[in-house]
Amino acid sequence: MIKDLKIHNSLTRKKEVFKPINPPFVGLYVCGPTVYSDVHMGNVRTFMSFDVINRYLRHLDYKVRYVRNITDVGHLVNDADDGEDKIGKKAKLENLEPMEIVQRYANGFHQVMDMFNNLPPDIEPSATGHIVEQIEITKKLLENGWAYEKNGSVYFNVEKYNNSHEYGVLSGRKIEDLQSNTRTLDGQDDKKSPLDFALWKRASDEHIMRWPSPWGDGFPGWHLECTVMSTKYLGETFDIHGGGMDLKFPHHECEIAQAVGATGKPPVNYWIHTNMLTVNGQKMSKSLGNSFLPTELISGDHEMLEQGYSPMSVRFFMLQTHYSSTLDFSNEALKAAQKGYRKLANGLKVLKTLHFVADDGVENEQTISQINQLCDECYRSMNDDFNTAKTVAQLFDLLKKINSLHAGQLKYSEIGSAVFEKMVNTYRSFMVDILGLKEENPAEVDPIINALLDIYRKAKVEKNYAQVDEIRAILKSNKLLIKDMKTGVDWAYEE
RNA sequence: GGUCACGUGGCCGAGUGGCUAGGCAGUGGUCUGCAAAACCAUUUACAGCGGUUCGAAUCCGCUCGUGACCUCCA
Known part of the structure; x- marks a missing residue:
């Protein structure tokens, strides 16, 4: 098996040969959803991209520990001192326990992941399950002098950190630029600098989600949970950390600062950031009101959709693009993808009926080398920073050979049993195991x-x-x- | 305003110094009772201008356009 995987590392902005810290083990952490509302297709794209990455690493026989968290506390609606927790806010609105909100949307999230044939993570930790650890790391950051307490809240001192470390390594920002460009937000009086971020927030009296801490009742800051849960399950420095591009700053930048502040070590060797799903050229987001829910996309019940599209068609649609490019939604593109997927799925179906039988065909060197090249190219494409678009192109070319065999236009003996087996296995494993494109019809x-x-x-x-x-x-x-x-x-x- | 991406044929999208990407749509052919499917062949490209080079869609510069992040966001 060809095993020289290259990954585009957001940290270095270069394609690098992937070298796990402790092969064959690989630690993979992906920032999961904040479960305060339904996930939309943009969210789905990110998790699907990492699903393929996870699947391919496993296909290369790495022993992957895939950790994807559930954010169920600490994610604030805004950055003010009295900023509301997203889940707490929703709970109040609907008159429910916060954990009911969390459970409802976590269930929905799992259903959606399953519908698009994403493999579950090996560990799916939640922020509320790691309050103790988050308090511990906050204490540590205070001890190490990187944090300060004010009125029951604890903040990370970004400027101080930047004096000896580089805050902004990941996103390519300079602290001076950030300082001059940061908008002044109301109600941030507790912070020494607007760049500082919360490790622990004091809970106001009406705040529902609260835990006791050395600094009084409060709740953890959003960035802290990922640091705690990734390092707890994958080690102080681990292999791959992923997430959407929009998390690069400030979320992932803060994670690096916290981890370095607490352990003195960089937490992650390879950062992978996936690009956004756009609608008419604009990022799909809830606040812009241009997002589709998975159910709407499948039923076609949305004003921007001309028809429904099946989950596997959508998966195929997304895999035709590299994860690092933006992908624009349009009915035309989706219709084309639906046809393309069906064609590939028919190949899967045809494969079941194909069995090698020696016939009167004469060995054809050209066809044989062509098929061998296509199979190898599947690996080369995936090894090249998980280029699913290129891999899909190879599969279509392989499909032509498979269909030719099926229709009797190509004879079995022209390619021989070894090449036949290689072709069948490559097509099936890339389709089903790696790209996760299964046959949809029962x-x-x-x-x-x-x-x-x-x-x-x-x-x-x-x-x-x-x-x-x-x-x-x-x-x-x-x-x-x-x-x-x-x-x-x-x-x-x-x- | 700052930082960073991107601009590929009718549509979607790979590629990134010389070698057909691929899908959808179109056209011609093989096959067929007729079709469809399948297979084979095939048309329309690299935003604009300048530079580097034997050679650029690919590198560099400028211009125009689009977007992302800088504030919660996958």
Whole structure:
């Protein structure tokens, strides 16, 4: 297996050969959702990108520990001293316990992840489950002199940190620029500098989510949870940390500062940031009101959608683009993706019926080397910073060979059994295991279709074309096609 | 305003110094009772201007345009 994986490291802004700290083990941490509302398709894109990364690392036989958190406290609506917690706010609005909100949206999130065929993480820790650890690291940062307490809140002293370390390494920012550009927000009197961020916040009397601490009742700051949970389960320095590009600053920058402040070590070797999903060129976000929910996309029940699109079509749509590029949503692009996915899925279906049999074909060196190259290129593409778009292109080319075999245009003996097996295995493992594109339609329809096909065959032999056309129409109305080939009759998903 | 990306054919999107990306749509062909599917072939490109180079979509500069981050955000 070709195993020279390169990853674009956001920290160095370069493509680097991936070297795990402790092979074959790999630690992968991805910032999960804040469960105060439904996840939208933009969120889904990020988690899907990391799903493929996780799947590919496993395919390369790395022993991955994939940690993706659930943020259930500490994420504030704004940065003011009396800033409301997102979950607490929603709980008040709906008159529910905060943990009911958390449970509801966490459940929804899991359903969506499952629907798009994302593998679950190995550990899914929550912020509220790690309050003790967050208090401990806050104490440590106070001890080390990187933090200060004011009125029951504890803040990280960014300017002091920047004197001996580089705050802004990840996002490429200079503290002077930040200082001159930071907008003045109301109610930040407790902070020495607007750049400082909260490690621990004092809870006002009406604040629901609160825990006792050495500084009084309060709750942890948002950035702290990821530092605590990533290092707890993956070590003080671990391999890969991922998230959406919009988390680069300030969230991930703060994580680095906290971790370095607490342990003296950089927390992460490779940072991976995925790009945004856009709608008409603009970032999909709840505040802009241009976001689709997964359910809306699938049902087509949204004013901007002309029709519904199946989860696997959407997955394919996203994988046709590199994770680091923006991807724009449009009905045209989605329709094209739906057809493309069906075509690939039909390949998966065809594969089940293909078995190598020695026939009268003559070994064809050119075809053989072509197939070998395509298979190798699948690995090379994925090794090149998880280039799924390029990998998909190889799969389409492999599919042509598979379809040629199926239709009798290419003979088995032209490629030989070894190459045949390689082709079949490569196609299947890249489609199913690595890209996570499974067959969407239930296989249980098979016996009924086969019975219809028997009648169809008989009608064709008897030249009863009226009945032939009728059967085609019946299947077509169920979005299935009949394929007449030299080698026989088969069915396929309509494209 | 600061920082950083991006601008590829009808649409979506890879590529990043010389070698066909791919998908969708279109056109021609093979096959077929007719189709469809499948396969084969094929048309429309690298925002503009200048520079480096034997050679640039790819590197450099400028111009124009779009976006992201700088505030919660995947």
